[in-house]
Amino acid sequence: MPEDEAILPHDELLRAVEAEDPSAVLALAEDTHYADLAKAYQELDSDKHAFFLKTIGPALASDMIVELPDSMIEEALDVFSPSELRVLFRELSDDDRVDVLQDVGDEARLRFLGLLGPEDEELTRSLLKYDHDTAGGRMTTRIGRVFANQTVKQAIEMLRRSQESTETLSRIFVVDDRGRLIGKLRFRDLAFNTWDTPIRDIMREIGPERVLATADQEEAANMLLKYDLIALPVVDEFEHLLGIITHDDAMEIMQEESTEDIEKIAGIGGEQSEETYLNTTILTQFRRRAGWLTGLAFVSILSGYVMMRFGSILSQVFLLSLFLPMVVAAGGNTGGQASTMVIRAMSLGEIDPGTAWQVAWRELRTGFFLGLLLGSCMAVFTVALLPLFHMPMPPGLSYFKVALTVAVALTTQVTSATFLGSLLPLGARAAKLDPAVVSAPAIAAIVDVSGMVIYFTVARAILGL
Amino acid sequence: MPEDEAILPHDELLRAVEAEDPSAVLALAEDTHYADLAKAYQELDSDKHAFFLKTIGPALASDMIVELPDSMIEEALDVFSPSELRVLFRELSDDDRVDVLQDVGDEARLRFLGLLGPEDEELTRSLLKYDHDTAGGRMTTRIGRVFANQTVKQAIEMLRRSQESTETLSRIFVVDDRGRLIGKLRFRDLAFNTWDTPIRDIMREIGPERVLATADQEEAANMLLKYDLIALPVVDEFEHLLGIITHDDAMEIMQEESTEDIEKIAGIGGEQSEETYLNTTILTQFRRRAGWLTGLAFVSILSGYVMMRFGSILSQVFLLSLFLPMVVAAGGNTGGQASTMVIRAMSLGEIDPGTAWQVAWRELRTGFFLGLLLGSCMAVFTVALLPLFHMPMPPGLSYFKVALTVAVALTTQVTSATFLGSLLPLGARAAKLDPAVVSAPAIAAIVDVSGMVIYFTVARAILGL
Numbered sequence: 001m002p003e004d005e006a007i008l009p010h011d012e013l014l015r016a017v018e019a020e021d022p023s024a025v026l027a028l029a030e031d032t033h034y035a036d037l038a039k040a041y042q043e044l045d046s047d048k049h050a051f052f053l054k055t056i057g058p059a060l061a062s063d064m065i066v067e068l069p070d071s072m073i074e075e076a077l078d079v080f081s082p083s084e085l086r087v088l089f090r091e092l093s094d095d096d097r098v099d100v101l102q103d104v105g106d107e108a109r110l111r112f113l114g115l116l117g118p119e120d121e122e123l124t125r126s127l128l129k130y131d132h133d134t135a136g137g138r139m140t141t142r143i144g145r146v147f148a149n150q151t152v153k154q155a156i157e158m159l160r161r162s163q164e165s166t167e168t169l170s171r172i173f174v175v176d177d178r179g180r181l182i183g184k185l186r187f188r189d190l191a192f193n194t195w196d197t198p199i200r201d202i203m204r205e206i207g208p209e210r211v212l213a214t215a216d217q218e219e220a221a222n223m224l225l226k227y228d229l230i231a232l233p234v235v236d237e238f239e240h241l242l243g244i245i246t247h248d249d250a251m252e253i254m255q256e257e258s259t260e261d262i263e264k265i266a267g268i269g270g271e272q273s274e275e276t277y278l279n280t281t282i283l284t285q286f287r288r289r290a291g292w293l294t295g296l297a298f299v300s301i302l303s304g305y306v307m308m309r310f311g312s313i314l315s316q317v318f319l320l321s322l323f324l325p326m327v328v329a330a331g332g333n334t335g336g337q338a339s340t341m342v343i344r345a346m347s348l349g350e351i352d353p354g355t356a357w358q359v360a361w362r363e364l365r366t367g368f369f370l371g372l373l374l375g376s377c378m379a380v381f382t383v384a385l386l387p388l389f390h391m392p393m394p395p396g397l398s399y400f401k402v403a404l405t406v407a408v409a410l411t412t413q414v415t416s417a418t419f420l421g422s423l424l425p426l427g428a429r430a431a432k433l434d435p436a437v438v439s440a441p442a443i444a445a446i447v448d449v450s451g452m453v454i455y456f457t458v459a460r461a462i463l464g465l
Numbered sequence: 466m467p468e469d470e471a472i473l474p475h476d477e478l479l480r481a482v483e484a485e486d487p488s489a490v491l492a493l494a495e496d497t498h499y500a501d502l503a504k505a506y507q508e509l510d511s512d513k514h515a516f517f518l519k520t521i522g523p524a525l526a527s528d529m530i531v532e533l534p535d536s537m538i539e540e541a542l543d544v545f546s547p548s549e550l551r552v553l554f555r556e557l558s559d560d561d562r563v564d565v566l567q568d569v570g571d572e573a574r575l576r577f578l579g580l581l582g583p584e585d586e587e588l589t590r591s592l593l594k595y596d597h598d599t600a601g602g603r604m605t606t607r608i609g610r611v612f613a614n615q616t617v618k619q620a621i622e623m624l625r626r627s628q629e630s631t632e633t634l635s636r637i638f639v640v641d642d643r644g645r646l647i648g649k650l651r652f653r654d655l656a657f658n659t660w661d662t663p664i665r666d667i668m669r670e671i672g673p674e675r676v677l678a679t680a681d682q683e684e685a686a687n688m689l690l691k692y693d694l695i696a697l698p699v700v701d702e703f704e705h706l707l708g709i710i711t712h713d714d715a716m717e718i719m720q721e722e723s724t725e726d727i728e729k730i731a732g733i734g735g736e737q738s739e740e741t742y743l744n745t746t747i748l749t750q751f752r753r754r755a756g757w758l759t760g761l762a763f764v765s766i767l768s769g770y771v772m773m774r775f776g777s778i779l780s781q782v783f784l785l786s787l788f789l790p791m792v793v794a795a796g797g798n799t800g801g802q803a804s805t806m807v808i809r810a811m812s813l814g815e816i817d818p819g820t821a822w823q824v825a826w827r828e829l830r831t832g833f834f835l836g837l838l839l840g841s842c843m844a845v846f847t848v849a850l851l852p853l854f855h856m857p858m859p860p861g862l863s864y865f866k867v868a869l870t871v872a873v874a875l876t877t878q879v880t881s882a883t884f885l886g887s888l889l890p891l892g893a894r895a896a897k898l899d900p901a902v903v904s905a906p907a908i909a910a911i912v913d914v915s916g917m918v919i920y921f922t923v924a925r926a927i928l929g930l
Contacts, residue, residue, distance in 0.1 A: 033672050035691045160657060170635035170652075170695060187635075187652045192625060207498050225720065226500045228713035230635060230695060247712040248693035254716060255690065258723035259809055262730065266805035266905060267798060277810030278820060278827075285831050289802050290838055293879075296798055297839055300791035308786040315780035321773040325793070325913055326765035332797075333732060333761055333906040337754050340731035344724055345742030355743060362743075366750050373755055374762055414758075440731060440905065441798040448790055 013040050017048050022055045029056045038067035041076075042279065053079045058088035066096045069279045074104040077112070086115050094120075095140040095249070098127045102137075135220040136213030138253065139234040139243035144172035146199055148182055153195035171231040173241055174203045181206060181233050181241040210235050213242050217253045222349050224250040261347055264436035265340055267292040292441060299445040303328070303452050310456040313465050319391050320459055323378065323406045328451040330410060331417035332444030334370055338363050338421030339443050343435045346425065356426045360419065367418025374414055375407035382406055401463055409458040416454075417447040478505050482513050487520045494521045503532035506541075507744065518544045523553035531561045534744045539569040542577070551580050559585075560605040560714070563592045567602075600685040601678030603718065604699040604708035609637035611664055613647055618660035636696040638706055639668045646671060646698050646706040675700050678707055682718045687814055689715040726812055729901035730805055732757040757906065764910040768793070768917050775921040778930050784856050785924055788843065788871045793916040795875060796882035797909030799835055803828050803886030804908050808900050811890065821891045825884065832883025839879055840872035847871055866928055874923040881919075882912040 013032060016024035017040075029037060037056075041064065044052060053061050058080055065076050065088075077100075080088060089097055089112065097116075101109050101124065113121055123141065130136030144162075146155040159172065172190075174183035183203030193202055209227045211220045213234050224232045224247060231244040269291045307314075307324075314321050342359060345351045351359055382403035393399070421443050425435035459465060478497060481489035482505075494502060502521075506529065509517060518526050523545055530541050530553075542565075545553060554562055554577065562581075566574050566589065578586055588606065595601030609627075611620040624637065637655075639648035648668030658667055674692045676685045678699050689697045689712060696709040734756045772779075772789075779786050807824060810816045816824055847868035858864070886908050890900035924930060 031672075033674070033692060035693075036673070156656070159653075187656065188624075191621070191652065191656050207496075208501070209498070225713070225716045227498060228500075230712065247695065247716070248690070251690045251712070251716055251719060254719055254723075255813070258719075258727070259813070262723075262727055262805060262809050265727065265731070266802050268802050268806065276813070276815040277806060278815060278823070282827060282831050282834070285806075285827070286834050286838075289799065289831070290835060293795060293798055293802075293835060293839060294842060297791050297795055297843065300794045301787060303790035303794075304787035307790060308783050311779060311783050311786050314776060318773050318776050321776050322766060322769035325768035325772060325917075326762050328790070329765045329768075329906075329910060329913060330758060330762050332909070333758055334754065336906060337731050337733050337758075340727060341733065341742060341750075344727050348720070348724070348741070350741040350743060358743070362747060362750070366747050366754070369747070369751050370755060370758060373751075374758060377759060378762065441794075441801060444797070444909075445794060448794060452790075 010036055010040055013037075014043060017044055017052050020051060025052065025055045026057075029060055034060075034063035035067055037064040041068065042072070049076065050079045058084040059091050062088045062091035063096075066092065066100060069276060070103040071279070073100055074108055077104065077108070082115055085112065089116055089120070093140055094123055094127060094142055095138060095243075097124055098137070099132075101128065102132050130213060133217045134213065135211045135215045135217060135234050135245060136242065138217050138220070138249050139213070139245050141243040143231070143241075143244045144187075145241065146172055146174055146185070148174050148176055148198075148200045148203065150199050151195065152190050152193050152197045152199065152202070155199055156190055156195075159190075171229075171244070173206075173233055173244070174199055175241050179241060180239045181210060181235055184233075206233070209233070210239075211245070212237065218257050218347075220245050221250040221253040221257070225254070257347065261343065261436050263288075264434070265343060265440050267296070267439035267441040292439065296441055296445045299442075300448065303445075303448040306449060306452040306456070310452070313456055313459055316465055317394055317397065317402075317459075317463065319386075319393065319402055320405075320455075323382075323409075324452075324455060326378070327406070327409050327413050327455045328448050330374055331413045331447035331451045332440075334367060334414050335417035335421030335443040335447045336440030338367065338418045339425050339438055339440060342422045342425045343438070346429065346435050351426075353430070356430075359426065360422050363422035364415065364419045367415040368411070370418065371411035371414030375410040378410055379403040379407040397463060405459050405462045408462065409455045412458070413447070413451045413454050416450060417443070420447060420450075475501055475505055478502075479508060482509055482517050485516060490517065490520045491522075494525055499525075499528035500532055502529040506533065507537070514541065515544045523549040524556050527553045527556035528561075531557065531565060534741060535568040536744070538565055539573055542569065542573070547580055550577065554581055554585070558605055559588055559592060559607055560603060560708075562589055563602070564597075566593065567597050595678060598682045599678065600676045600680045600682060600699050600710060601707065603682050603685070603714050604678070604710050606708040608696070608706075608709045609652075610706065611637055611639055611650070613639050613641055613663075613665045613668065615664050616660065617655050617658050617662045617664065617667070620664055621655055621660075624655075636694075636709070638671075638698055638709070639664055640706050644706060645704045646675060646700055649698075671698070674698070675704075676710070677702065683722050683812075685710050686715040686718040686722070690719070722812065726808065726901050728753075729899070730808060730905050732761070732904035732906035757904065761906055761910045764907075765913065768910075768913040771914060771917040771921070775917070778921055778924055781930055782859055782862065782867075782924075782928065784851075784858065784867055785870075785920075788874075789917075789920060791843070792871070792874050792878050792920045793913050795839055796878045796912035796916045797905075799832060799879050800882035800886030800908040800912045801905030803832065803883045804890050804903055804905060807887045807890045808903070811894060811900050816891075818895070821895075824891065825887050828887035829880065829884045832880040833876070835883065836876035836879030840875040843875055844868040844872040862928055870924050870927045873927065874920045877923070878912070878916045878919050881915060882908070885912060885915075 013025065013028045016028055041052060053076060065073060068076060077085065092100065101112060104112065113124065116124060144159055146158060170187065172185040172187065173181060174185060176182050184206055185203050189202050209223060209229060210233045211223055213236055220232055224245065231246050233241055234243045234245060236242055268288050342351065383399050387399055424438040424443060428435045428438050478490065478493045481493055506514065506517060518541060530538060533541060542550065557565065566577060569577065578589065581589060609624055611623060635652065637650040637652065638646060639650060641647050649671055650668050654667050674688060674694060675698045676688055678701055685697055689710065696711050698706055699708045699710060701707055734753050807816065848864050852864055889903040889908060893903050894900045
């Protein structure tokens with residue numbers, strides 16, 4: 001299996017580092033993909049990091065360092081001398097260089113910027129202006145770019161000259177004489193046409209597939225996905241071609257955004273960043289979870305308050321305790337399901353603001369049917385099974401009345417919780433908040449309170465307590 | 466803004482269809498990307514579908530139909546006559562054709578297979594053997610493939626002949642004379658070398674970047690992401706090159722798998738498929754959620770049973786009701802956070818079976834600190850604020866003792882729930898189950914029961930009830 005072949009050199013590499021054998025390390029590192037080098041690096045004891053980096057040298061280390069978790073980058077760079085760092089930064093593509101510089105401290109960033117050549121420094125500074133999570137912050141400017149009024153021969157010569165500094169020639173973009181994006185080409189379109197063909201004649205028009213530099217990175221990734229692109233052009237408001245976002249950036253963005261959504265829905269705060277689970281310190285884990293937990297705990301005291309106020313009802317009919325946690329939890333579960341569905345659909349761009357009411361109406365009906373199902377189940381359970389256990393029942397009450405109470409309370413609770421679970425993320429977006437901040441635990445805490453009120457109110461009315 | 470430009474023709478197209486103006490529809494459709502055509506199609510009234518498809522014809526419709534939700538595909542294909550369908554299937558790439566045929570009924574699949582030419586039919590049948598969610602089920606066989614013993618000139622001629630039927634020439638793969646994968650090339654490597662250069666001299670070796678046809682699609686997508694590839698070669702167990710998985714497939718796979726994880730974590734069952742939220746019927750939504758909801762409701766009755774059994778404690782000290790929902794909910798929240806973290810890290814391949822104990826130990830500590838924090842907060846709240854409300858307190862009890870009860874119960878509940886939340890997904894994987902089936906609501910339901918037991922046991926011991 002290929003998987004196994006990949007693992008062997010990795011273990012060998014780790015052993016060679018442990019043995020501090022520079023020539024073996026270098027030979028193995030040269031044959032290893034930078035993504036695997038980064039994995040091996042993270043498995044090393046940290047006192048071997050400097051030896052490893054010095055041995056493989058700045059050129060080999062450059063791509064590997066980009067793949068490291070954010071928190072390990074500055075430490076790795078500090079191993080190298082200024083002249084080695086110059087080599088390392090020259091090896092990096094412009095977007096990787098910007099990524100790396102965004103992950104180090106302010107002092108280090110200034111120091112590293114000073115090591116770049118004047119041209120690279122200016123380019124890097126201009127890219128650092130864009131936020132990390134915008135299209136501009138993720139783009140590379142090293143693109144295959146030709147002019148519409150060139151011939152195939154002129155275009156190929158221009159591309160050949162810039163070959164070394166180009167991220168991908170899989171897509172070549174065509175601009176007019178003022179640098180505005182007007183078309184695209186594939187390399188084979190050049191290769192399979194005669195040398196005097198004008199570019200304008202063989203280029204294909206670009207439709208809506210482009211993104212503003214200031215747009216959110218998620219918009220760019222969704223567009224790459226929607227239009228099956230290898231590279232998405234990034235433009236300014238005058239349609240000037242600034243750079244491209246490539247398919248591999250888009251996959252990273254999607255991975256990050258999905259993880260962020262998942263974590264937010266579960267009530268985990270703070271920025272996800274590129275840290276892996278095992279590389280995050282326990283303190284960070286603690287911080288990211290403590291906020292929501294504490295906040296929700298205080299909301300839960302409201303539920304407790306309602307329960308305390310209605311406590312006399314429970315002590316009159318002990319049987320009501322049997323269903324209380326269920327009515328409350330069913331609301332949390334169904335509300336969480338609804339909000340998760342809606343949040344994910346919004347992330348995937350499936351819900352426009354215009355269809356928000358349609359969504360709420362769907363969820364209201366789904367909630368009602370779910371509530372009816374659960375309510376009927378529990379009513380049947382109460383009437384058919386509970387009498388077998390000979391529960392003590394106060395005079396004037398019957399299993400039938402208890403069943404009715406549970407059924408009505410459950411239907412009401414599940415319907416309202418489902419509806420609320422869909423409304424809150426929609427409302428968050430309308431208020432320009434990230435819909436995913438409406439986490440499932442937050443909805444559960446809110447509908448716990450309403451569940452208590454619903455259950456006790458229904459019980460009072462039906463049982464006449 | 467580019468976004469706006471994209472919307473205008475889309476509305477125009479919808480209007481032209483409403484007006485049943487064939488020449489306007491055709492002209493607009495020709496200028497619209499197939500992904501946007503698919504979006505417009507879904508917004509049409511279903512009685513306009515046949516008119517729309519007939520107007521744009523099978524060639525334009527082919528790529529659009531691939532983008533439709535699974536449930537709409539068969540209906541769309543049935544609009545066309547057998548001879549039109551022949552054109553349509555010829556236009557599709559092999560992997561898209563297989564996708565489409567996987568989404569229609571058995572009867573329709575046989576009928577459509579009979580329309581393919583003998584060569585296409587054989588290829589399609591061989592691809593249909595692989596499960597939809599394996600690398601083989603997602604690959605295309607239309608790849609740029611050259612032989613190591615060819616010259617650049619021979620290779621270019623071979624590629625030129627197969628140009629029409631090739632999905633991407635961005636990556637060209639090199640095989641030996643027995644068809645085994647040994648290297649790769651970029652198109653520009655051919656263009657920028659002299660014609661008599663042997664391919665063997667300019668090809669680059671392939672490292673671990675390949676996947677078995679029978680491997681899970683998620684493994685393929687993760688590998689494309691890890692190695693930043695445009696195309697990942699798919700091989701059989703003898704290293705024969707069978708096809709490639711392209712970057713756009715990988716993005717779709719990742720999107721699907723992330724959505725599936727999110728939904729499972731929220732306790733939503735059934736297959737995610739390629740349906741969008743608004744295209745799913747309410748009945749399907751109901752079915753996917755009802756199972757978990759009903760199951761969990763019965764688990765919650767256990768919580769109710771514990772509450773009923775200990776009910777006399779609550780009626781002795783009403784104040785205990787105030788904290789009961791909070792202790793219970795805190796466990797559900799922290800357990801859900803822990804399981805979500807662990808499930809996502811497993812999906813991203815960050816946790817090996819070997820590091821499972823490390824994960825559990827991390828979560829045990831994180832849980833303990835979270836419990837300690839929450840417990841202290843609530844103890845301070847009890848001692849400092851509650852006396853202001855003059856709660857009725859039975860003789861022999863004090864706010865201090867109640868605070869101690871709450872603090873000890875919370876710390877125990879949060880620690881055990883966090884630990885359990887990490888253990889359950891790890892256990893599920895050890896039992897060869899999908900870790901994501903251990904949904905957050907399931908963990909909440911389980912730790913609700915333990916929370917009740919913990920709270921009442923601690924209260925009995927400390928308050929001497």
